[in-house]
Amino acid sequence: MTAVKTLLELPELRLRLRGGGDLLDRRVTRVYGTELPDPSRYLSAGELVLTGLLWWRGPGDAEPFVAALARAGTAALAASGADSGGIPEDLVQACERHRIPLLEVPPDLSFAVIVERVVLALAAGRDAPTGRLPAHAADLPLPELLRLGSAELGLPCWVLAGTGRVVAGTGLLLPEAEPLAAAFSMGTTLDSRHTVLPAGEGFTVPWALVVGGSTNWTNEQHEIAAEVATLIGRRRGSARQHEVERSLFRVLAEGGDLGESFAAAGWPPDAPVRVVLARAGGAEGDLLDELLAGYPVRVLRGRFGGSACALVAAEGWPDDWPSAATRALSTVEPALTADRVLVSIGGPAALTGVRGALEEAVHALEVGAGRDERIAVVPGAEIGVHRLVLAGVSDELRTALRRRVLGPLLDYDAAQHSDLVHTVRVFLESSGSPAVAAKALHIHVNTLRYRIGRAGELLGLDLTDFTNQVDVYLALRISG
CATH class of the missing domain: 3.30.70 (Alpha-Beta Plaits)
Known part of the structure; x- marks a missing residue:
């Protein structure tokens, strides 16, 4: 397996680290050169991106370029400032913000040499066996891992979540994935054309690797599918830890x-x-x-x-x-x-x-x-x-405010066994409409007006005034 730090250790490349020293364990899966201001559509995860900074014209140009690398999951950026007077400071800062390791390429070093050495290092890494999958499989993003597993198995693959969501798929027979996800989420048996393997343990929402096609597998296919399912579970766990x-x-x-x-x-x-x-x-x-x-x-x-x-x-x-x-x-x-x-x-x-x-x-x-x-x-x-x-109001303050605003009304109801507090609440919740409130209370509108007038006298407030209505309503709501 080839990590970013491995490239720094190659003496013939003479690469200089300009940022991202805590990210050097990232695995490089391929190398790609670009001079586009926005290379988004051409990027893949795990790439070492090479650039001569021909796209850089001034401060501010680095942000969209580096943001595109971050979205794609780029392993590192190697830049040569031979034609621009060195590495621009805004490029260094953008790489720090987006957590992209930045390597400075010596002005006299050809990119062809870097490409040759990286390709050789990647080939050596793939020759080191770790199970049935290539060595770099453990470091691939989920979509690429799934594509690799599908290619090794010769069968379409999906990762399904217990909520019915299709997490990822190879793109083959994609219309079949939705009903498969629904069946998996309900715990029902999938049809005989698909094989299900749990992908990761210890999660509340389970994931599964679903492989389509014939179930008459060779021993090697069983081992490959099991390894893919294991790697999916590991990637899910490591991603969660990083975010938390x-x-x-x-x-x-x-x-x-x-x-x-x-x-x-x-x-x-x-x-x-x-x-x-x-x-x-x-x-x-x-x-x-x-x-x-x-x-x-x-x-x-x-x-x-x-x-x-x-x-x-x-x-x-x-x-x-x-x-x-x-x-x-x-x-x-x-x-x-x-x-x-x-x-x-x-x-x-x-x-x-x-x-x-x-x-x-x-x-x-x-x-x-x-x-x-x-x-x-x-x-x-x-x-x-x-x-x-x-x-955000404390219980003590709630009690004090309720008593200060509604005290006379509460005392009156307690002494007279009446329910003016309820009448006032209904009146205010009816937007201050006597007709609507009277209908809700099943009383005549004149009776409603008398009760509201009496309540206003006890409180010393005009309950037809909007500001007073807000204060009284909040005091009523304090107690629920």
């Missing part, structure tokens, strides 16, 4: 400069953010990973308090995500060990308002905890502003 350890969430919980932390994570400063929280008796991390899998934009995962937490780029957020998440969780409900599964959503908010969106998600989670259903997905947008405002 992000330092950004420590800053979010403990205080500090969020702008600096977001920049270090490669997050654009002007990108709106949604906050998603999940609580499921210890299984929330797996569940949240599954619910956000395949999301089309940036997602950062970690923990906040006792909940799994995700920061999601708000642009492109699907309107039906809460209902889709509820359906997915309902699919795996029989396999859940937690008594309750709670998910909440806060935002969208600008970077400066992320902590406010987080508070919104926390309160939405508490609303979900108060519901009867076992699975509750609660967007903060569904919660009235008054509930969010009152959520």
